[in-house]
């Protein structure tokens with residue numbers, strides 16, 4: 578059979594054709610009126626996409642560059658900070674804060690689980706300058722309750738800045754950045770915004786700007802104050818990834834186009850899309866006899882699935898690629914061989930989801946020797962699709978009082 582390559586990885590994700598055309602056509606110099614018009618438009622769109630009145634800055638780096646900026650700009654050597662970690666990306670916060678000399682306290686949740694809010698509240702100390710956490714821990718496909726964590730900070734009277742790596746959270750999770758008091762929220766280009774890796778973006782609150790005036794850690798390329806000054810003039814401090822910025826503009830136009838030009842509504846529909854694909858995938862896989870790795874707090878960004886004891890998840894990854902051209906992700910670190918991960922963030926739809934489940938039925942039967950009835954996983958997914966409400970996740974996020 579012919580194979581079409583399809584990415585189902587939680588970064589990079591499939592590229593939006595309209596963004597690819599815009600990138601190919603972006604032959605412009607970055608110190609011109611044309612670029613300033615593009616940059617100003619994209620920065621304004623990003624604010625709408627993030628859903629905040631705070632400044633939103635763009636950096637030409639992968640997501641980790643913005644994570645580093647959120648440490649180097651906000652802290653001084655010796656500052657006590659709290660890192661909440663439940664996976665590989667949480668561990669990255671620990672590594673970065675340590676690299677910049679912070680006095681790091683770490684609160685762990687087991688892989689595949691999220692934090693207990695009362696434990697976070699008890700761990701907060703008045704001297705903590707910042708709390709670092711993921712919105713969705715991509716390595717385990719677990720969602721953390723950012724609203725609950727923000728409330729815990731308030732309840733503990735904490736003055737700590739709340740810094741959220743939402744690199745796979747944006748476009749898959751509803752946030753109210755300003756109302757909840759998220760000081761820094763970080764996104765990356767190769768995730769829900771459907772363009773290649775190479776851009777990071779972040780919203781920065783007034784409290785975070787104020788902290789930068791006294792923080793003493795070294796910074797140069799990622800000096801956010803310098804970026805803000807340039808952004809006000811429609812430029813970036815250094816040569817930006819011009820083509821990616823053009824692609825990002827096209828992608829944000831496309832997201833707005835899904836809701837008659839309203840980008841805030843388009844963001845809601847992008848999130849609901851990921852939620853729907855995720856719910857379909859979970860139901861389909863459970864119906865096939867798989868065990869979800871993060872059943873209590875599953876992310877919509879991706880789904881992590883355990884393979885039965887004694888089997889290798891790498892076999893599923895390999896077979897999907899060789900038989901069907903579909904690329905999924907293995908577990909990272911010690912989870913390698915134990916789980917596989919399927920992405921839902923960005924340019925995925927009902928068709929993709931059903932097709933992947935159909936392929937997984939064959940692999941579950943032929944490779945893992947599970948007792949599969951064809952159609953079993955697909956039918957469970959269709960059932961979910963048929964009963965899902967249009968703004969279900971949005972209502973679930975904002976209806977609950979904490």
Ligand SMILES: *Cc1c(COP(=O)(O)O)cnc(C)c1O
Nearest residue numbers: 588639640641666715744745765
């Ligand atoms: C992809 C990802 C990152 C960023 O990694 P880069 O390789 O630097 O782009 C950070 N955090 C999470 C949760 C991610 O999924």
